[in-house]
Amino acid sequence: xxxxxxxxxxxxxxxxxxxxxxxxxxxxxxxxxxxxxxxxxxxxxxxxxxxxxxxxxxxxxxxxxxxxxxxxxxxxxxxxxxxxxxxxxxxxxxxxxxxxxxxxxxxxxxxxxxxxxxxxxxxxxxxxxxxxxxxxxxxxxxxxxxxxxxxxxxxxxxxxxxxxxxxxxxxxxxxxxxxxxxxxxxxxxxxxxxxxxxxxxxxxxxxxxxxxxxxxxxx
Numbered sequence: 537x538x539x540x541x542x543x544x545x546x547x548x549x550x551x552x553x554x555x556x557x558x559x560x561x562x563x564x565x566x567x568x569x570x571x572x573x574x575x576x577x578x579x580x581x582x583x584x585x586x587x588x589x590x591x592x593x594x595x596x597x598x599x600x601x602x603x604x605x606x607x608x609x610x611x612x613x614x615x616x617x618x619x620x621x622x623x624x625x626x627x628x629x630x631x632x633x634x635x636x637x638x639x640x641x642x643x644x645x646x647x648x649x650x651x652x653x654x655x656x657x658x659x660x661x662x663x664x665x666x667x668x669x670x671x672x673x674x675x676x677x678x679x680x681x682x683x684x685x686x687x688x689x690x691x692x693x694x695x696x697x698x699x700x701x702x703x704x705x706x707x708x709x710x711x712x713x714x715x716x717x718x719x720x721x722x723x724x725x726x727x728x729x730x731x732x733x734x735x736x737x738x739x740x741x742x743x744x745x746x747x748x749x750x751x752x753x754x755x
Contacts, residue, residue, distance in 0.1 A: 645663055645745050646661070646662055646696065646703065647659045647661050648742060649740065650739070651732070653737045654681040654683045659743075660677045662696070663676070664698045664752075666695050667695070669708075669733075669735065670691045670708075671686045671688045671691070675690060679740070681738070683736045683738045685737055686712075686735050691712060692714045692733060693708060694727075695724075701748055702726055703729075704724050704726050705725060706721070706723065707721050707722065718732075728744070729744035730742065
């Protein structure tokens with residue numbers, strides 16, 4: 537319990553006779569009133585201080601000034617577990633497993649190489665079946681190097697028979713003569729790699745790719 541302040545009047549006399557004539561004057565007071573030293577704006581009692589603290593406005597959003605608020609601030613939600621996605625991977629083919637490829641459209645089966653006349657040194661490829669040879673752009677084998685004696689429509693045909701794996705040459709019925717190895721070609725004949733066809737002033741040498749040992753069909 538706090539001690540109460542003691543006030544001594546100048547006129548008061550103690551038992552010792554300190555205020556008797558001839559003695560030192562007694563002090564006016566021994567303790568100052570605590571109420572005089574208290575700032576006017578601050579509470580003077582514990583109860584008042586408690587009520588002021590309790591009535592203080594709430595702290596800004598996101599910060600807590602009481603234990604409960606602090607507890608809520610430190611509460612954290614555990615992160616969601618990471619999810620690992622596994623992509624499906626096609627197994628690699630075994631080393632001894634044959635790979636299958638799509639059959640190419642109109643694969644080349646041979647070439648006609650210009651060995652004499654306009655366009656000498658040029659090579660012209662052809663495919664399976666009947667291939668028309670002529671100067672016009674509608675032909676399968678276009679020989680348009682400046683030889684006007686070659687007709688625009690089909691002048692001759694070069695044929696690859698996939699089933700028999702053989703090559704044939706034939707005249708296209710034009711008035712111009714077609715020669716096979718310097719002989720007139722009057723009907724379809726089987727030809728071999730190295731044979732030569734002459735149309736007008738142009739000589740074409742046959743270079744074959746397919747045959748008994750190779751064909752695109754793979755049979």
